[in-house]
Amino acid sequence: xxxxxxxxxxxxxxxxKGFAIGxxxxxxxxxxxxxxxxxxxxxxxxxxPTQFAGLLVGAMLPYFFSALTMQAVGDAAYAxxxxxxxxxxKGQALIKKGQSYEPDYDGCxxxxxxxxxxxxxxxxxxxxxxxxxxxxxxxxxxxxxxLAGTIxxxxxxxxxxxxxGGAWDNAKKEVEAWKADFRRKADKADVNVKEYETKYLExxxxxxxxxxxxxxxxxxxxxxxxxxxxxxxxxxxAAVVGDTVGDPLKDTSGPAINILVKLSAITSxxxxxxxxxxxxxxxxxxxx
Numbered sequence: 001x002x003x004x005x006x007x008x009x010x011x012x013x014x015x016x017k018g019f020a021i022g023x024x025x026x027x028x029x030x031x032x033x034x035x036x037x038x039x040x041x042x043x044x045x046x047x048x049p050t051q052f053a054g055l056l057v058g059a060m061l062p063y064f065f066s067a068l069t070m071q072a073v074g075d076a077a078y079a080x081x082x083x084x085x086x087x088x089x090k091g092q093a094l095i096k097k098g099q100s101y102e103p104d105y106d107g108c109x110x111x112x113x114x115x116x117x118x119x120x121x122x123x124x125x126x127x128x129x130x131x132x133x134x135x136x137x138x139x140x141x142x143x144x145x146x147l148a149g150t151i152x153x154x155x156x157x158x159x160x161x162x163x164x165g166g167a168w169d170n171a172k173k174e175v176e177a178w179k180a181d182f183r184r185k186a187d188k189a190d191v192n193v194k195e196y197e198t199k200y201l202e203x204x205x206x207x208x209x210x211x212x213x214x215x216x217x218x219x220x221x222x223x224x225x226x227x228x229x230x231x232x233x234x235x236x237x238a239a240v241v242g243d244t245v246g247d248p249l250k251d252t253s254g255p256a257i258n259i260l261v262k263l264s265a266i267t268s269x270x271x272x273x274x275x276x277x278x279x280x281x282x283x284x285x286x287x288x
């Protein structure tokens with residue numbers, strides 16, 4: 001029952017994230033327009049090399065940003081797993097000695113808290129630093145191109161991440177529902193699934209080695225349930241792999257791209273006057 005509710009929640013969340021992405025797009029576009037006005041221009045000409053180079057870099061930023069956040073989630077998860085395994089072994093050793101054991105919940109909380117702060121330094125630096133580096137080195141035209149590329153590419157990546165992650169999550173739940181239904185049918189038919197699966201694999205291997213052209217009655221008996229059980233197991237393994245990627249995709253990288261779009265535009269707007277006056281490339285004298 002909770003799986004069905006969670007599947008419905010994932011779909012609802014994907015719709016809600018669509019509104020959030022649209023909001024980020026509009027806010028980023030408004031701030032981008034303000035930046036163009038502040039630098040004294042009225043458009044971005046992507047036929048010019050500086051603007052076009054900025055456009056390419058800006059279009060790559062959401063992918064780089066997503067990779068950093070996904071890697072952060074993976075590293076934190078592995079750190080948590082290692083800590084839990086060590087704490088569990090320590091607890092089992094205490095239990096064998098007749099002592100009481102209380103899991104170290106605070107240690108898990110500390111790992112999550114430290115990871116949420118330390119591992120977000122690089123993505124944060126990417127968001128804040130990219131428009132500033134482009135602006136102070138190559139001028140406001142490069143920052144304008146970078147912002148345009150970030151907005152267009154970021155919206156696409158955010159929508160794809162939210163929908164794909166939700167789909168992978170729901171796919172796993174669907175496969176698990178199939179497995180549960182298969183188990184209920186097997187119990188109703190008084191079939192030991194594990195026994196039938198093991199026997200089916202043995203007979204299938206023997207049949208393959210003997211290169212038999214016809215299936216025996218014994219093989220057909222065990223194949224009816226064993227083949228379906230093996231197929232569902234393989235499907236579940238694939239679905240779990242997809243969900244392992246889909247969860248951080250829809251819950252971390254996708255929503256965070258909204259921040260990338262808005263914060264990079266805000267940073268550019270705040271520093272646009274300094275970028276216009278003090279950039280290095282092609283700026284012979286400070287602009288009045």
